[in-house]
Amino acid sequence: MRFHSPQDAVDRSIAVVHQDYHVWPDLTVAENIIGTLRRPPQFASFVRSRTMRREAHDLLERLGIDLDVERKVRDLDAAEKKFVEIARALAVDAAFLILDEPTASLESRESDRLLALLERLRAADHGIILVTHRLEEVVRVADRATILRDGRNAGFISRDVMTATCSSKRSSAAYPKNRSRPAPAARRPSSPSPRCARGPKQRRSI
Numbered sequence: 021m022r023f024h025s026p027q028d029a030v031d032r033s034i035a036v037v038h039q040d041y042h043v044w045p046d047l048t049v050a051e052n053i054i055g056t057l058r059r060p061p062q063f064a065s066f067v068r069s070r071t072m073r074r075e076a077h078d079l080l081e082r083l084g085i086d087l088d089v090e091r092k093v094r095d096l097d098a099a100e101k102k103f104v105e106i107a108r109a110l111a112v113d114a115a116f117l118i119l120d121e122p123t124a125s126l127e128s129r130e131s132d133r134l135l136a137l138l139e140r141l142r143a144a145d146h147g148i149i150l151v152t153h154r155l156e157e158v159v160r161v162a163d164r165a166t167i168l169r170d171g172r173n174a175g176f177i178s179r180d181v182m183t184a185t186c187s188s189k190r191s192s193a194a195y196p197k198n199r200s201r202p203a204p205a206a207r208r209p210s211s212p213s214p215r216c217a218r219g220p221k222q223r224r225s226i
Contacts, residue, residue, distance in 0.1 A: 035109030039121040043101055045094035050076035052093050053108045079107050084140055099130035103137065116147040123157065135160055159183055 023029050029036070043052050054072040076089040085103050087096075093104060102122055109117060119138075123131040138161050142148055150161060158165050159182045167174040 030112055030114070033113060033115040035112060035114035035117055037102070037105045037109055037117065037119045037122055039124055041101055041105070043093050043104055046092065048090050048092060049080075049087050049096070049104055050089035052104050053079065053089075053111055075111075076107070079111055083107060083110070083137065085137070097130065098126050099133050102126070102134055106137065106141075110146075114146075116149075117141070118149045118151070120151045121153075122150070123152065123154065131157070155182065 021032075023032075026036075047055065050069075050073045053076045073089050080087050080089065080103075083103075083106075085107065087100060087103065093101060096104070106117070106119075123134055126134060135157060138148060138150065142161060148161070150157065152158060159179065162182075163179055165177050165179075165182060167177060
């Protein structure tokens, strides 16, 4: 499938949430979600502000997001700005979301709030591609992962394997083996092995 413009993707119910923020700080939450659409609710050449606020409020409520739609976006924290971007993507009836490193600039608590929203969207049958280098996020929200190395597909891995690998590495860190015991001979892995600890960035997606 090839797209020749962003609108081609929107027409096929696909939306993208970029790593960098794409919001208008001096506009309200409602204006960022509904007022920036190609066809906001209008009467003649005037945008219906009351309808816009109601639609934004109803959408945020369905997503389980508690935000005042009349707040200026500049007054929101980092996670709330991402919520606004996701809500705007869903305002065009997107069934499939692509999120590029959405937690890169978030603190741990903010990341947890965002991942909780992704879990709710997954439970509501939204398709999601999450691009991230944090394996713990993939284990939490992904059904499977594609490992990219140097921009190329390096293999697939299931959630069960990711969970088992992380559990094994955490156990090894908590209970190190006797140092006097000889280490097993090194073997060349036949397939890519995920890393639980944060290291060089390798993009993984749902």
